[in-house]
Amino acid sequence: MRLEREDYQRDGVALARYLLGKVLVRQAPEGETAGIIVETEAYCGEEDAACHVYGGKRTPRVQVLYGEAGHAYPYIIYGLHILLNVTGGPPGHCALIRALEPLRGIEIMAARRGGQVPVTALANGPGKLCRAMGIGMDCYGQDLCQGSLYVEAAAPSRPFAVAVGRRIGVDYAGEARDYLWRFGVEGSAFLSRKLEFSAGFSDKDAK
DNA sequence: GGGATGATCCCA
DNA sequence: GGGATCATCCCG
Numbered sequence: 001m002r003l004e005r006e007d008y009q010r011d012g013v014a015l016a017r018y019l020l021g022k023v024l025v026r027q028a029p030e031g032e033t034a035g036i037i038v039e040t041e042a043y044c045g046e047e048d049a050a051c052h053v054y055g056g057k058r059t060p061r062v063q064v065l066y067g068e069a070g071h072a073y074p075y076i077i078y079g080l081h082i083l084l085n086v087t088g089g090p091p092g093h094c095a096l097i098r099a100l101e102p103l104r105g106i107e108i109m110a111a112r113r114g115g116q117v118p119v120t121a122l123a124n125g126p127g128k129l130c131r132a133m134g135i136g137m138d139c140y141g142q143d144l145c146q147g148s149l150y151v152e153a154a155a156p157s158r159p160f161a162v163a164v165g166r167r168i169g170v171d172y173a174g175e176a177r178d179y180l181w182r183f184g185v186e187g188s189a190f191l192s193r194k195l196e197f198s199a200g201f202s203d204k205d206a207k
Numbered sequence: 208g209g210g211a212t213g214a215t216c217c218c219a
Numbered sequence: 220g221g222g223a224t225c226a227t228c229c230c231g
Contacts, residue, residue, distance in 0.1 A: 076225075079213090080215080083215080128215085
């Protein structure tokens with residue numbers, strides 16, 4: 001079942017936690033691909049030195065971050081990779097999807113990644129998962145409550161413990177670099193990197 | 208207009 | 220460890 005608008009009405013941290021265990025789905029001409037979200041990061045608006053809207057920046061690129069919750073914010077990094085964020089409730093808040101456990105359309109994902117790739121490495125990074133899922137800048141601003149890109153509530157999900165760590169690649173962000181705003185399914189084999197700490201809570205507590 | 212800068216990935 | 224590779228931003 002596709003998540004609804006209100007499900008996205010959370011701040012960055014709550015949304016990042018909430019999305020763990022949910023299923024990211026992409027419909028494309030080649031077929032459907034889907035994966036369990038096992039790793040996320042929170043980006044929390046104008047106060048967060050690592051967030052793209054830090055300091056109240058309002059450039060065309062970040063406009064969608066000031067719009068309605070539950071929309072896609074993909075952007076290009078290093079001129080060659082695309083990273084997918086999901087917008088949250090408060091202005092500027094979003095969650096970065098960092099890794100998936102492939103669930104459906106694994107053949108399609110492998111083909112998009114260029115052939116022989118172990119399942120554990122198909123989508124274990126924010127750039128890789130966008131490539132595997134066929135997510136491009138054409139998804140910019142797309143409403144996840146309708147359309148070909150969306151998140152479904154987890155099926156009968158097995159309970160899992162949450163692990164936390166520092167966000168990746170934000171060393172420039174002053175003290176915000178040390179916030180424990182990276183979240184993952186503890187022990188998952190599909191993470192981009194290991195998390196440093198046990199969070200002390202499970203998926204049930206994050207609802 | 209032009210230079211600097213990445214929320215990464217892959218290979219050595 | 221380092222290079223690829225370019226959209227975006229900021230400064231003039």
